[in-house]
Amino acid sequence: MPIAVGVIETQGFPTVLAAADAMVKAGRVTLVVYDRAESGRQFVAVRGPVSEVQRAVAAGIEAGNQLPGEGKVITHYIVPNPPENIETVLPINFTEASLPFQV
Structure with a gap:
């Protein structure tokens, strides 16, 4: 089964927090990197x-765009x-910190 990667870039920390929260709740995905x-x-x-990454990214976009403010x-x-x-070059691989949560 192919393992996809989905990335969302935001302006501001509250927006990325809302997006990350919605992503892990909406799909069977593992958060692998934040920076x-x-x-x-x-x-x-x-x-x-x-399919889970697609669902998670859609939920993250919606949650991030619904926040009030800038x-x-x-x-x-x-x-x-x-x-x-x-996977070798970019920071999208599972890390020691994310492995316990791998789905």
């Missing part, structure tokens, strides 16, 4: 079966079956 980009942007990535979802992307070389 800060530039200019107050944040991103969060989840891994799981393709935060918003800037962009998102889903990779259905990332090749091994992408």
